[in-house]
Structures are given as C-alpha cells and as structure tokens.
Amino acid sequence: MLHYTPSTDLREAPTASGIGPKAGKPKLRVMLVQTQAENAGAQEISRLVGAGLAARGYEVANLFFFRRSASFDEPPNTFYCADSRPGNPLALLRMLWTLAGHIRTIRPDVVLTFQHFGNVIGGAVSSLVSRAPVIANQVSSAMSMSWPVRVADIVMGSVGFFQCITLNSQAMEREYARYPAPYRARMKHVPHGFDDKSHGLSKEEARRQFKLPPDHVLLGCAARLHPHKQLDAAIRLLANEPSWQLALAGQGADEPRLRALADQLKVSGRLHFIGEIPPRQMADFLACLDVFVFPTQAETFGLAAVEAASAGIPCVVNDLPVLREVLSFEGKPTAIFVDASDQAAFSAAVAKVLTDQTLRDALRQSAKGLRSRYSLDGMIEEYVQILDAAVTRGAQ
The missing domain is CATH 3.40.50.2000 (Glycogen Phosphorylase B;)
Structure with a gap:
C-alpha cells in the first residue's frame, strides 16, 4: 500500500540555524521508519525531526508499518506498509515485503528508525535491501520489550546494524549501561526538543x-x-x-x-x-x-x-x-x-x-x-551532525 499526502505546514517549518546539506551538493534522502501511525509522543518526535530536516534542505520520507489511528496527523511524504496491524503470519510477510519494496523505491541515503519494533524490524529489513546507514532512536525502556525483541536489539546494536543509537534522557543511559560495550559505544544522548504548546485561547x-x-x-x-x-x-x-x-x-x-x-x-x-x-x-x-x-x-x-x-x-x-x-x-x-x-x-x-x-x-x-x-533547533542540529557523520562514514 502506498499513500502520500502533501502538506506545506511541516515543509515550511522554521529553523534558527539553517544548517543542512552544503550548497552545490545533492540533497540527502532521509527515511524515518516508525512502527504505527498515531498521535503519540514517539510519533511527535519523528514528526518534529522530519520537519526540521526538511526545512534544512533534506529530502524526507516517513514510513509507517501500519496505521493505528484514523485521525493521525500525517506529515508530508508519508507511506504505509499495511492498513492495520498484521493479524497473522501471512499478513506480516506482506507487510515486510511492502516495507522492503518502499525502501528500494525511496533509496534513502540514511535511515532513522523509531521505537523498539521500528528499530529491530526496520533496521533488519533496511540492512537487507539497502546500504544506507541506520540510526536507531531508542525511546523504549528495555523492561517494556519482550525478551526476543530485547535480544534482537542487543545483538543488532552490538554487531553494527545500527551505526548510532540515540537515547533521550540520562535515565535511559543509566538503564542501558548494562548493555554490551559495543552497544554502549554507539549510544548518544540527544535530548528531545518540542513545539511550544503555549495557548492563545482563553x-x-x-x-x-x-x-x-x-x-x-x-x-x-x-x-x-x-x-x-x-x-x-x-x-x-x-x-x-x-x-x-x-x-x-x-x-x-x-x-x-x-x-x-x-x-x-x-x-x-x-x-x-x-x-x-x-x-x-x-x-x-x-x-x-x-x-x-x-x-x-x-x-x-x-x-x-x-x-x-x-x-x-x-x-x-x-x-x-x-x-x-x-x-x-x-x-x-x-x-x-x-x-x-x-x-x-x-x-x-x-x-x-x-x-x-x-x-x-x-x-x-x-x-x-x-x-x-529542550530546544527544538538544538535537537535538529544534533541529528544533522549524526546523519552527516553516518553518511560520510558509509562513503569511506
């Protein structure tokens, strides 16, 4: 399933520093991979990251495994792999096949994955069909993962499926301090930025x-x-x-x-x-x-x-x-x-x-x-540096 809805709201998001791909160089194509489409915290972060990168000149595609909420406020260039959560092995295989097809079609220069299923599934499929480096955004407590997912995350983060693993708080860093040294070496603390939600209405x-x-x-x-x-x-x-x-x-x-x-x-x-x-x-x-x-x-x-x-x-x-x-x-x-x-x-x-x-x-x-x-521009700048370093490293 392919779905795209254009929007100017996020594409025109302001940025203070205006840092992005250097003039004269091709735009980097960034793909953000998220498990489910709904208006929740992890999706808000990927929305903000995507908007900030697009405002700095990156080509951004948003890929979701499935839609969870009919009212999801989707960003521009949004693609879905399934209409709903797969309910049987055959539906799961179809979703994975569509996921691989979207990655081949989009041909990203770098992939950002979000949440534990997004990291594990998105990182694995992307590594099979693309040479783009994968940046895993780890916003799930290790204790909230089932043991198979936790083991997969540890293995993938330790052997190099993820070039960088971002964590959003010092508490998360302390929790993941027990992970193997190769995993920890890839961790980077990137505090969340957020949109000002100050209200104008009485x-x-x-x-x-x-x-x-x-x-x-x-x-x-x-x-x-x-x-x-x-x-x-x-x-x-x-x-x-x-x-x-x-x-x-x-x-x-x-x-x-x-x-x-x-x-x-x-x-x-x-x-x-x-x-x-x-x-x-x-x-x-x-x-x-x-x-x-x-x-x-x-x-x-x-x-x-x-x-x-x-x-x-x-x-x-x-x-x-x-x-x-x-x-x-x-x-x-x-x-x-x-x-x-x-x-x-x-x-x-x-x-x-x-x-x-x-x-x-x-x-x-x-x-x-x-x-x-928790400056929004500061968060975007952190990701700009991470993405550019990942692409440079991959080209060497």
Whole structure:
C-alpha cells in the first residue's frame, strides 16, 4: 500500500540555524521508519525531526508499518506498509515485503528508525535491501520489550546494524549501561526538543471548543490509554472530590477498563474522553486545564508533561527518576512529584496546586526554562551532525 499526502505546514517549518546539506551538493534522502501511525509522543518526535530536516534542505520520507489511528496527523511524504496491524503470519510477510519494496523505491541515503519494533524490524529489513546507514532512536525502556525483541536489539546494536543509537534522557543511559560495550559505544544522548504548546485561547473558549464544562475544576492528561499510563489513578481522584472533573486526550485499548472503573466509582458524568487529538490542537486542549496530571508508571522522557509545564499548566506527576530529571530547570522543579499510587497523597498534591497561588507561580516561572533546555533547533542540529557523520562514514 502506498499513500502520500502533501502538506506545506511541516515543509515550511522554521529553523534558527539553517544548517543542512552544503550548497552545490545533492540533497540527502532521509527515511524515518516508525512502527504505527498515531498521535503519540514517539510519533511527535519523528514528526518534529522530519520537519526540521526538511526545512534544512533534506529530502524526507516517513514510513509507517501500519496505521493505528484514523485521525493521525500525517506529515508530508508519508507511506504505509499495511492498513492495520498484521493479524497473522501471512499478513506480516506482506507487510515486510511492502516495507522492503518502499525502501528500494525511496533509496534513502540514511535511515532513522523509531521505537523498539521500528528499530529491530526496520533496521533488519533496511540492512537487507539497502546500504544506507541506520540510526536507531531508542525511546523504549528495555523492561517494556519482550525478551526476543530485547535480544534482537542487543545483538543488532552490538554487531553494527545500527551505526548510532540515540537515547533521550540520562535515565535511559543509566538503564542501558548494562548493555554490551559495543552497544554502549554507539549510544548518544540527544535530548528531545518540542513545539511550544503555549495557548492563545482563553480557558472559556478552549473548553467550549472541546465541549467541556466551563465552570468546574478540570484536571487533564494527554496520553495513550494504556495500563502503563496508570490513568485509573487519575480517575480515582474524582471519587472524593465532587467538584473536580477529568479530561483524557488519547486513544488505546485500555479505554473500556477505564470507563468501567468510572462507572464503578460513580464518576462517569465527570470523566471526559476527548479521543486522540492532532499536535496542532494540543495547545487548545492544554488551555482547558487547571492542572495536568501524569500518573504514568514508566517513561523514557515524558514529553506530554514537559509540553504542559512549558505551556504554563501546573503539573502533578508520578515520582519517577526520569521525570525528576526532565521536569527541572537549573535545579528547580517545574512540577510537583508524588507517588501516584498513593491516592490520598496524589489528591492532596493536586489540591495544594489548586489552592496555592505562590506555588503555581513558582512552577510556571521555573518551567519557562524548559524551552531553552529542550530546544527544538538544538535537537535538529544534533541529528544533522549524526546523519552527516553516518553518511560520510558509509562513503569511506
């Protein structure tokens, strides 16, 4: 299956430095390989990387194994290998055959793969049908991989299927420190950049857009509806606080369980499933909120919380080492950290943010620094250097 949708939004994305392929040289053709097409954190990073590279003069193609979400906001030059996740071995073989065909047709100079299946499958197939160097973007915790995928990743990263393996946080570097030395030698820390999600709408206008109640305390989260996101902890906040409401932006297989929990707690009338929203509407969603809650059990960066904090929304997040790392600026926290599995403590932290204006002001002031700490242009520049080095090395 071949699908292409032109768009000028990303092709015209601005860049501060304007660094790219040297004048007079052919444009490098870069292919970004991602597992599934949906509006989630890993896809947002590949979207931003692709837009930044295109703005600097690279030819960028985006390749997805399959479409997961009908509302996916696809970038320009997007190709799919299957309409949906393969459900049997024959469908998987068709998908792999189409993947190989797209790579042969696009003939990339360098391949960027994302997520563990994107790295393992995309890296393997690309190495079979192309001489382009592969850069693996590792945004999956090793503990979230099944053992066959983890073994494949270790072997491929150690023997040279990947020329470089980018990690997005120091916490990830510590986790992968147990990997073999040849794997570690290829690792490079590239902090996420992000689009500014500061909002222009008033709270009243934003809530009207999403059909949310105008006059209640509104908590919110943007995340895939998956058990690892621990969104049941956010729903339980409503049980003892009848004035609070909760809006969840995202899609996923955990939705029926979350709805059943809301029915059981008798809070369904105060729980709002917004569904998946494209990146261009995230600022409007954040503008609706009084507090952004992020009870996730596992993260490698926590992009949604960084975006919310930077947009000036007070954040209460699960106390994970990686979130303490990324949600700080010059040693000052940009969010409140709490054990989200402790319902009383989680509720108390949200209540404190709602009632303490001084605390909210301090969090917003610290969070302003996240824009410079996680500069989008800085991230793109890191990838420009990695890609150019990979192509130069491959030509030797």
